[in-house]
Amino acid sequence: MDPNFILLSSKSQTYSYIGESMEEGSSPSSRVSGHDSSIPWDQITISNSVDSDWFCDEQIQAKRARVETIIQGMSLSPNPMMPLSNPREKESRHPIENSRENKRKQKLPQQQSPQGEGWSRDSRGNWKGEGHHFKEQLQMLQQQLRHFQERLYQLSEHNVLAQTQKDTERKKNFLKHSNDPNHDHWALGTDQYKHLKRNYTKEEKPKVSEEENQSRTPWLITYEEKTLSEILKKELTGAVSQVVDSVLRKVLSKPSGNQIQQETDVQVSGQDRKNIYSTATGNTRKDLLTMEASQNRSQSQTEAQMSALPLSMKKCSDSLGDPANSRMTQKPYQVPHVTLAMTSQIPEKQILSQLLGYGQNSHWSYSPSQISSSQDTSSPPSLDMPWSTFKFQPSGMSQRPYPVPFTSSQVENLALPTLKMEHGKLKTDSDAIPFSSVHIQEGLTPGHLKKAKLMFFFTRYPSSSLLKVYFPDVQFNRCITSQLIKWFSNFREFYYIQMEKFARQAISEGITNPNVLKVPRNSELFRTLNMHYNKGNDFEVPDQFLEIASLTLQEFFNAVTAGKDSDPSWKKPIYKIISKLDSDIPEIFKSSSCPQELLRN
DNA sequence: CCCATGCCTG
DNA sequence: CAGGCATGGG
Numbered sequence: 001m002d003p004n005f006i007l008l009s010s011k012s013q014t015y016s017y018i019g020e021s022m023e024e025g026s027s028p029s030s031r032v033s034g035h036d037s038s039i040p041w042d043q044i045t046i047s048n049s050v051d052s053d054w055f056c057d058e059q060i061q062a063k064r065a066r067v068e069t070i071i072q073g074m075s076l077s078p079n080p081m082m083p084l085s086n087p088r089e090k091e092s093r094h095p096i097e098n099s100r101e102n103k104r105k106q107k108l109p110q111q112q113s114p115q116g117e118g119w120s121r122d123s124r125g126n127w128k129g130e131g132h133h134f135k136e137q138l139q140m141l142q143q144q145l146r147h148f149q150e151r152l153y154q155l156s157e158h159n160v161l162a163q164t165q166k167d168t169e170r171k172k173n174f175l176k177h178s179n180d181p182n183h184d185h186w187a188l189g190t191d192q193y194k195h196l197k198r199n200y201t202k203e204e205k206p207k208v209s210e211e212e213n214q215s216r217t218p219w220l221i222t223y224e225e226k227t228l229s230e231i232l233k234k235e236l237t238g239a240v241s242q243v244v245d246s247v248l249r250k251v252l253s254k255p256s257g258n259q260i261q262q263e264t265d266v267q268v269s270g271q272d273r274k275n276i277y278s279t280a281t282g283n284t285r286k287d288l289l290t291m292e293a294s295q296n297r298s299q300s301q302t303e304a305q306m307s308a309l310p311l312s313m314k315k316c317s318d319s320l321g322d323p324a325n326s327r328m329t330q331k332p333y334q335v336p337h338v339t340l341a342m343t344s345q346i347p348e349k350q351i352l353s354q355l356l357g358y359g360q361n362s363h364w365s366y367s368p369s370q371i372s373s374s375q376d377t378s379s380p381p382s383l384d385m386p387w388s389t390f391k392f393q394p395s396g397m398s399q400r401p402y403p404v405p406f407t408s409s410q411v412e413n414l415a416l417p418t419l420k421m422e423h424g425k426l427k428t429d430s431d432a433i434p435f436s437s438v439h440i441q442e443g444l445t446p447g448h449l450k451k452a453k454l455m456f457f458f459t460r461y462p463s464s465s466l467l468k469v470y471f472p473d474v475q476f477n478r479c480i481t482s483q484l485i486k487w488f489s490n491f492r493e494f495y496y497i498q499m500e501k502f503a504r505q506a507i508s509e510g511i512t513n514p515n516v517l518k519v520p521r522n523s524e525l526f527r528t529l530n531m532h533y534n535k536g537n538d539f540e541v542p543d544q545f546l547e548i549a550s551l552t553l554q555e556f557f558n559a560v561t562a563g564k565d566s567d568p569s570w571k572k573p574i575y576k577i578i579s580k581l582d583s584d585i586p587e588i589f590k591s592s593s594c595p596q597e598l599l600r601n
Numbered sequence: 602c603c604c605a606t607g608c609c610t611g
Numbered sequence: 612c613a614g615g616c617a618t619g620g621g
Contacts, residue, residue: 608616
């Protein structure tokens with residue numbers, strides 16, 4: 001892979017696009033003689049150290065080309081998302097797409113942009129910092145957009161005069177902008193502009209759009225620019241500040257991350273809880289009771305849940321022909337500028353959840369209706385917007401229907417907390433949106449992990465078909481299945497390690513009769529297991545499980561006592577025994593709302 | 602050859 | 612908990 005590729009990703013799209021349009025260039029004079037067209041443009045757009053004289057000479061042509069580029073972009077109406085058709089371009093954008101398909105390896109190594117890494121490093125575990133980061137990014141975006149508007153306005157003016165003039169004043173302006181430390185975020189502004197503009201022209205000015213196609217009259221830019229500038233300013237600044245506000249409000253108000261408790265907790269006194277626990281003894285009915293009674297979620301549990309999410313996001317990205325996942329074979333070209341748009345690795349429902357979480361008026365969807373009714377910032381977005389939301393692209397350059405993925409760390413830091421903090425809200429909001437009442441998840445959530453752990457009390461060796469039955473809200477595919485299987489494998493691993501450890505401990509303590517080995521609820525072993533599988537202690541560990549644990553402990557004790565542990569596979573017989581002791585799982589686990597209930601209690 | 606499982610590692 | 616690898620059954 002070309003290391004420069006990622007580093008320059010966000011920029012490269014800008015200049016390669018321009019370069020392309022110049023090559024197609026209707027006006028040969030606009031080409032930079034003696035230079036590869038893309039290189040000087042690179043310098044213009046990216047570098048501050050452009051030679052001023054050269055720059056002065058080329059400036060007019062540059063501007064012309066730029067404006068033409070924009071016109072072309074607007075004219076390419078049917079598929080506004082793909083102004084790129086240059087094979088070279090495509091090539092450069094799919095450098096490592098063909099990720100080797102290791103059969104064993106069902107998971108794509110997560111691909112992170114350097115920016116993403118830095119971002120997550122900076123903000124990991126620091127809500128305050130994250131919030132500031134948000135704010136910075138969004139303000140940056142705001143700035144870029146304003147910047148772009150100004151600039152484009154200038155350019156379109158210049159275009160009229162540029163044929164004969166070298167206006168040093170404007171050159172200064174231009175240089176000033178080029179030296180703007182933010183100028184390298186340009187791609188974003190440009191693309192957003194084009195995206196918006198296309199929508200705008202399609203919805204409101206279709207005739208103009210066609211005129212552009214035919215005549216490409218430069219001054220139309222000016223005309224549209226004025227109108228668009230207004231709309232853009234309103235729409236984008238409004239949206240950006242709104243998002244900044246809502247994000248910050250949520251992010252900063254919950255520095256500790258235990259949102260659920262604050263939002264949804266219905267406290268039950270310890271006394272009540274004890275009563276319920278003491279009457280419940282472990283079958284379905286009682287499980288219901290205990291689960292309803294489960295309270296007092298600890299923070300550590302929350303953290304543990306969080307740790308489960310990334311995998312559901314970052315994995316399954318190449319998913320072997322699964323169309324729903326094929327889009328994830330993309331590279332994270334330019335990640336960091338528009339955080340909310342970088343969601344391709346997040347299941348759509350969760351994206352929606354996030355959007356809802358960020359406020360009903362999330363304006364990250366630039367659906368035509370919204371563009372055209374830019375005044376209406378208070379009314380909720382139309383219900384058909386979620387999908388167009390996902391198509392919004394920070395760069396507008398990609399021909400893909402989905403935007404740039406989050407890195408897993410970003411997901412971990414951004415998406416999950418959002419989901420979690422909005423859980424209560426989501427449930428009500430979801431009723432208002434078309435497809436979400438069932439909430440088929442494409443990925444596994446912390447709730448699912450928690451549920452799986454509790455299920456482990458009943459089944460140590462669940463079959464994949466059983467898992468499908470008990471995770472009805474999960475969209476199963478190979479990755480999800482093996483991930484779940486892996487979870488249980490990990491659970492078993494921990495379980496058996498503990499068993500062996502305590503069995504050996506018992507032996508070392510001089511115990512000779514295996515029948516005295518039990519796992520009472522006040523034992524250390526129980527506490528260890530409970531901590532692992534039932535961290536919040538909001539589920540009563542079934543006696544059944546304790547029986548099996550005792551038996552496992554005894555088996556280990558016997559085996560070790562008999563010296564079988566010299567055999568490399570001495571545990572196998574034990575595994576075999578235990579594998580036959582799976583019991584039925586309470587019905588409540590079949591409920592798709594189970595994870596939510598578990599999470600929220 | 603595919604898949605599931607187990608083991609080891611980070 | 613996930614990744615990677617080795618193994619063993621179909």
